Amino acid sequence: MKKTYQGSCHCGAVRFEADIDLAKGTFRCNCSICFKTRAWLAGVPASDFRLLSGEKSLRDYQFGKRTIHHRFCEQCGVRSFSQGSDPKGNKSYAVRVNCLDGVGLEELMDAPVRYFNMLHDDVKSPPAETRHL
Numbered sequence: 001m002k003k004t005y006q007g008s009c010h011c012g013a014v015r016f017e018a019d020i021d022l023a024k025g026t027f028r029c030n031c032s033i034c035f036k037t038r039a040w041l042a043g044v045p046a047s048d049f050r051l052l053s054g055e056k057s058l059r060d061y062q063f064g065k066r067t068i069h070h071r072f073c074e075q076c077g078v079r080s081f082s083q084g085s086d087p088k089g090n091k092s093y094a095v096r097v098n099c100l101d102g103v104g105l106e107e108l109m110d111a112p113v114r115y116f117n118m119l120h121d122d123v124k125s126p127p128a129e130t131r132h133l
């Protein structure tokens with residue numbers, strides 16, 4: 001069931017709200033930026049995401065095919081979400097579940113995790129090794 005979560009960066013300049021069903025799954029990925037920042041994400045359609053504050057504090061980083069906006073807070077550096085499109089081309093967000101405030105640890109532990117092998121542009125099969133992600 002979808003729940004409305006509040007999320008934020010570390011300093012609190014960036015605040016958002018997102019409707020997420022964690023039981024539907026979260027994901028980790030082995031691409032260069034997910035690996036370096038140890039991303040743990042939940043996909044959220046644009047209609048279920050609301051930026052409450054911090055647009056002016058948000059910087060943008062893009063690389064490679066430049067399809068995803070890797071936003072981060074200029075004060076504290078925390079990446080609480082990124083913006084892009086889902087595989088069908090609909091605008092969507094990837095929210096860092098570790099930036100959700102007040103989320104129960106058990107909720108996080110119970111959330112299924114899928115692994116994506118985007119390092120090799122392969123969305124269909126998980127990477128051979130996932131323990132480092």
Ligand SMILES: [Zn+2]
Nearest residue numbers: 009011073076
């Ligand atoms: Zn911040």
